[in-house]
Amino acid sequence: MNNSQVTVPFVNLNLCHQPIEGELAQAMQQVLQRGDFVLGQAVRDFEADFAAACGVKYGVGVGCGTDAIAIALQACGIQAGDEVILPANTFIATLMGVVKAKAVPVLVDCDPETALIDLEAANQAVTGRTRAIIPVHLYGQMVSPQQLLDFATTYNLLIVEDAAQAHLARREGYTAGSVGMAAAFSFYPSKNLGGFGDGGAIVTNDAAIAQKAKTLRNYGAPQKYLHTEVGTNSRLDSLQAAVLNTKLRHLPAWNETRNTAAKQYDTFLQPLQDFGIIPLHNQSHTGHAYHLYVIRVTPDSPCDRDTLQQTLADSGIQTGIHYPIPCHLQPAYRYLGYQEGDFPHAEMLSAQVLSLPMYPGLQKEQIQQVVRAIEAAILPKISPSHSYSQVWQTTPSTLRRS
Numbered sequence: 299m300n301n302s303q304v305t306v307p308f309v310n311l312n313l314c315h316q317p318i319e320g321e322l323a324q325a326m327q328q329v330l331q332r333g334d335f336v337l338g339q340a341v342r343d344f345e346a347d348f349a350a351a352c353g354v355k356y357g358v359g360v361g362c363g364t365d366a367i368a369i370a371l372q373a374c375g376i377q378a379g380d381e382v383i384l385p386a387n388t389f390i391a392t393l394m395g396v397v398k399a400k401a402v403p404v405l406v407d408c409d410p411e412t413a414l415i416d417l418e419a420a421n422q423a424v425t426g427r428t429r430a431i432i433p434v435h436l437y438g439q440m441v442s443p444q445q446l447l448d449f450a451t452t453y454n455l456l457i458v459e460d461a462a463q464a465h466l467a468r469r470e471g472y473t474a475g476s477v478g479m480a481a482a483f484s485f486y487p488s489k490n491l492g493g494f495g496d497g498g499a500i501v502t503n504d505a506a507i508a509q510k511a512k513t514l515r516n517y518g519a520p521q522k523y524l525h526t527e528v529g530t531n532s533r534l535d536s537l538q539a540a541v542l543n544t545k546l547r548h549l550p551a552w553n554e555t556r557n558t559a560a561k562q563y564d565t566f567l568q569p570l571q572d573f574g575i576i577p578l579h580n581q582s583h584t585g586h587a588y589h590l591y592v593i594r595v596t597p598d599s600p601c602d603r604d605t606l607q608q609t610l611a612d613s614g615i616q617t618g619i620h621y622p623i624p625c626h627l628q629p630a631y632r633y634l635g636y637q638e639g640d641f642p643h644a645e646m647l648s649a650q651v652l653s654l655p656m657y658p659g660l661q662k663e664q665i666q667q668v669v670r671a672i673e674a675a676i677l678p679k680i681s682p683s684h685s686y687s688q689v690w691q692t693t694p695s696t697l698r699r700s
């Protein structure tokens with residue numbers, strides 16, 4: 299066996315783009331005709347439509363999700379030296395955004411079953427200098443808005459959501475991006491809503507914050523050649539905005555198909571829970587945007603995570619690890635002074651998580667193929683006390699067919 303032939307890719311963007319190629323071409327053609335490539339009409343249209351989809355008033359397009367986090371914090375008034383709480387278990391960009399805003403990042407551990415920020419741990423991390431918390435709606439699942447709002451109210455903190463993986467995710471009646479003072483989104487191509495390159499946005503209900511974000515992204519200039527902030531150059535291209543607004547119309551349906559796929563994984567993987575294969579918990583039902591479908595390969599599994607990943611690759615199934623090294627152990631951030639053992643749940647997850655193929659257009663047969671390959675990797679390694687027949691007896695008919 300070799301992995302020269304991929305039968306189930308990790309993502310397949312073509313399945314989204316191909317059916318709407320005409321719409322996309324038309325949207326891009328319009329920008330070409332107008333010639334307003336920077337902060338043009340397409341950007342203003344997308345900012346309005348995306349904000350409305352999130353259930354908030356204002357949107358501000360920026361160059362990427364990392365800048366969206368930094369600019370959102372600055373627009374909310376976070377200043378050099380202010381402490382900002384964020385989870386250790388996130389993509390590095392969350393931490394980078396805080397550092398870019400010159401704030402002091404304070405990392406906290408996560409819940410072992412959802413991988414989301416642990417608000418009990420956040421409680422312990424609050425000091426007199428804490429100004430904000432960044433909940434990361436990781437893998438597409440929102441951090442509980444009610445618990446977040448209770449927490450932020452108790453300590454009088456700003457909430458700036460990192461919704462880079464959670465476009466149109468819902469929970470407790472809230473849509474991602476509508477819980478905090480502001481929220482940051484990324485439109486990196488593989489996100490649930492992705493452009494044809496880098497892009498990002500800030501959304502907020504506060505007119506002054508939106509205005510300040512617009513100033514910060516554009517050389518700190520509220521009007522041409524007047525610079526009231528140091529600012530930066532980080533704008534969403536008109537071409538990207540045109541692509542994103544076209545794709546936005548299809549996003550609810552795409553998120554729905556991700557949910558269908560996740561349900562199928564849940565069902566087919568159920569019998570493997572006895573063998574240490576545990577999907578992360580979904581506490582938000584169909585509100586989960588399933589940017590990623592993540593399982594834990596726990597010590598109860600007869601096959602360790604890395605071996606399982608290699609075995610799947612050998613049978614043409616691509617998987618990912620999000621993320622293999624938690625933020626506090628990354629070499630560039632050693633100066634923050636954290637060490638191994640500081641965040642046991644984040645460290646445990648970095649050793650156990652495996653992201654299975656997930657994208658709109660992923661077929662049920664492919665999901666079955668993935669689950670059968672996981673079974674095949676695990677079954678030969680099961681101790682003699684578990685006979686194959688026992689396993690098959692506890693396995694639903696959908697899995698028994700092979």
Ligand SMILES: *Cc1c(COP(=O)(O)O)cnc(C)c1O
Nearest residue numbers: 362363364389391392462484486
């Ligand atoms: C992708 C991502 C970002 C950063 O987005 P970029 O557009 O790549 O800068 C931030 N936070 C999380 C959780 C992400 O997944």
